[in-house]
Amino acid sequence: MSLEKIQEQIREAAGRGAALCIRGGGSKDFYGNAPRGERLDTREHAGIVSYEPTELVVTARCGTLLSDLEKTLSEKGQFLSFEPPGFGAGATLGGCVAAGLSGPRRANAGSVRDAMLGAKILDGRGQLLAFGGQVMKNVAGYDVSRLLAGSLGTLGVIVEASLKLLPRPPEELTLKFELPQAKALANLNRWAGQPLPISASAWRDGELSLRLSGARSAVRAAAEKLGGESATQEEAARFWAGVREQSDPFFVGDTPLWRLSLPSQAPALELSGEQLLEWGGALRWLRAGSNAANAAAVRAAASKAGGHATLFRAAEKPQGAFAPLSPVLARLHRELKRSFDPAGILNPGRLYPEF
Amino acid sequence: MGNALPQVDFVLQRKISEKLREFLPERCVLWQQEDTQPYECDGLTAYRRVPMVVALPETEAQVRRILQTCHALGVPVVPRGAGTGLSGGALPPGDGVLLSLAKFMRVLRIDPVARVAVVQPGVRNAAISDVVAPFGLYYAPDPSSQIACSIGGNVAENSGGVHCLKYGLTVHNVLRVRGYTIEGEPVDFGSEALDSAGYDLLALAIGSEGLLAVTTEVTVKLLPKPESARVIMASFDDVEKAGDAVAAVIAAGIVPAGLEMMDKPATHAVEQFVRAGYDLEAAALLLCESDGSTAEVEDEIARMKDVLTAAGATRLAVSRDEAERLRFWSGRKAAFPAVGRISPDYYCMDGTIPKKRLGEVLKFIGAMEKKYGLRCPNVFHAGDGNLHPLILFDANDADQLKRTEAFAAEVLEKCVQVGGTITGEHGVGVEKIDQMCIQFGAAELETFHAIKRAFDPKGLLNPGKAVPALSRCAEFGRNHVKATGQLGHAGLPRF
Secondary structure, eight states: OHHHHHHHHHHHHHHHTTTTTEEEETTTSSSSSSSOOOEEEEESSSSEEEGGGGGGGGEEEETSSSHHHHHHHHTEEEOOOOOOOOOTTOBBBHHHHHHHHOOTHHHOOHHHHHHHEEEEEEEEEEEEEEESSSSSSSOSSOHHHHHHHHHHTTTTTEEEEEEEEOOOOOOEEEEEOOOHHHHHHHHHHHHHHOOOOOEEEEEETTTEEEEEEEEEHHHHHHHHHHOEOOHHHHHHHHHHHHHHTOOOOGGGHHHHHEEEEOOOTTTOOSSSSOEEEEEGTTTEEEEEEHHHHHHHHHHHHHHHHTTTEEEEEOOOTTTTSSOOOOOOHHHHHHHHHHHHHHHHHHTTTTSSOOO | OOOOOOOOHHHHHHHHHHHHTTTSSSGGESSHHHGGGSSSOSSTTTTTOOSSSEOOOOOOOOOOOOOOOOOTTTEEEEEEEESSOOSOOOOTTTTTTTEEEETTEEEEEEEEETTTEEOOOTTHHHHHHHHGGGEEEEEOOOOOOTTTTTHHHHHHHHHOOTTTTHHHHHHHHEEEEEEEOOOEEEEHHHOSOOSSSSHHHHHHHHHHHTTTTTTEEEEEEEOOOOEEEOOOEESSSSSSHHHHHHHHHHHHTTOSSEEEEEEHHHHHHHHHHOOOOOOOOSSSSEEEEEESSSHHHHHHHHHHHHHHHHHTOOOEOOOOOOHHHHHHHHHHHHHHHHHHHHHSEEEEOOOOOOOHHHHHHHHHHHHHHHTTOOOOEEEEGGGTEEEEEEEETTTHHHHHHHHHHHHHHHHHHHHHTTBBBOOOSSSSSTTTTHHHHHSOOHHEEEHHHHHHHHHOOOOOBBBSSSSOOHHHHHHHHOOOOOOSSSSSSTTTTOO
């Protein structure tokens, strides 16, 4: 069936040393360095393999549409707590894991990697390998399934993934505050040190939005304590979807988009360009040029603050999508890549140009 | 399990000691047997080996030079934290250096605003929560050994605890690990940001059982202490009913802060030891905890009580104050030492299973008790399916020891067969290395070896642990036909 077809295509390409471009719905073609090579389509290998609501675990094949998966989970009152962005209707589970991108809830509920319990991959030799499993705790062997999150398909074609789920919180409320950036950052870090049911935060253009989720009593008590102005349910749903899917006006337009992942308490960055903050200050989106001088300035600022900068969306990424690695880490990356994909055929260059 | 007498290569021992003494003071290098003997085992005492040399560095620079020295000499290095591990991960090399990080005991930085603490690997798990308590913060993972185990060991094993269902494992609560490769190169995995560029090597390093790098610094995430926490103690007249109650709690959309089960033999052992006030009539006890704001906890406790009652609980007791909550937990946390008092020795298993298979697996364990003539009380991280059956035996009786090993192996294989794993949080070490041949096929094991080679091409860091050589699996498979009727690693050349 389609798994064998994928396997066959990998073996054949490995024999020729031909690059393969692994692709599901293509909703994240823009992410990372430019895709190249012959198309390997993962969409046919789809479907939920098992779903046990009382185990809080789902296992599904790579081609499963994120939208279908989320619908099934939602029928049982559960969800992917890392709120993965789809960036398009065609987004698949395989792409979600490979990209390793998490949405607004990340700072409070963990990331894709945190939810990964197990995975099956086809490595660069076309071998089917299974790591992890369907249980919450599993320390047998190295944690390869978590390593796969964000590997952009360079270590293997992720053909199946098992993910931890959470029950949907019964109550959500979004509060809005008029605040300058520095004050918003200070408040977010202070609040994060208190037992408050915060599930998302976003600041842009002088306005901080704060989402509370949990038991009704907890949400109400927190809202009373924090003040601010409550958004309507529709307003809140539209706003968080806009942040998660990057349809918010901040993300529209051709100016390159930088993603800076920083310690949450890092002070407001003195970089020119509009900013949108998420994750309690740990994620900062910046609209700024991507030429060599700008790239160097943005990456230096991120690195100085203790984080890293990714050129997320841009017409061209001559400086590379991702921050360069230290020599030791670069060597470990190359060695790991070589062990999973000796012929170097799986999404070559997508993560770093040298592999 | 072995008690091999040390066959010390005195020439090599002298050579290593002298090389290390070039940069380490006398107090940091042990080689005489009376000094090295205390390091012969970790928490898995059935396996012992006296290390050839013990190094106790006091600075990162010394760790680096020890590694460089051993790498140049081609000598194995086994890192050791507090030595509380239960899988023999710190079993010393008879032909190399046991690298103890016990002197790395400083808390380097606490940042209450960023909610992180930077600590040295020898800092005890519970000590982290103690030092950050004045800021209203704590470190979430709480293995039962938390008063003694060190954070470096927690990183090596990806330790869990009784609150992981809600708060995660070590991998979810550590932001950065600084360490050294076997070649003595400094490496940082992760950072104080929530992600890093490139592969998630932090996820790979955590739980790698000291095979990839030596940890010298750990940055942990701190959480605000919940305003309130209460625990329900629920009694059941049947173990399977208690298992179903666990599923019912989750199905109701509740994620308890902790959800633990003990069977009757376990509660009886514990009650004699700590007087936790357990219901001794019950066939199984559940401890189900809620934490959060005061109002939230009241709501959740009420919902939990409804679900547990509907699931057939015969008695419910809710902790009335913090002292009572801690008393209810004290029994669970003291389960291992309590069992240690009713039997000369006990052997702790660590399989994890899908919760829905609990009844089946417990019945299987019951049948094994009869088959091998050994008792086996059960304590169980019910919320996440992690079993800790404790086989009671007397190590002085060689036959009992053999039966215990066979008992444990059958249970672990059962865990794999029902879709679980041989180890949830204690690690493979030397103890479960043969069962790795059942959990994984040759291709996965070869991938693990390739990962190891990427970090440590000469295979000097903690060799022989965690991942079995394929030849070992072939040997194991020869005497061992899998439940499916197929020989393990059928594709592997036999020699």
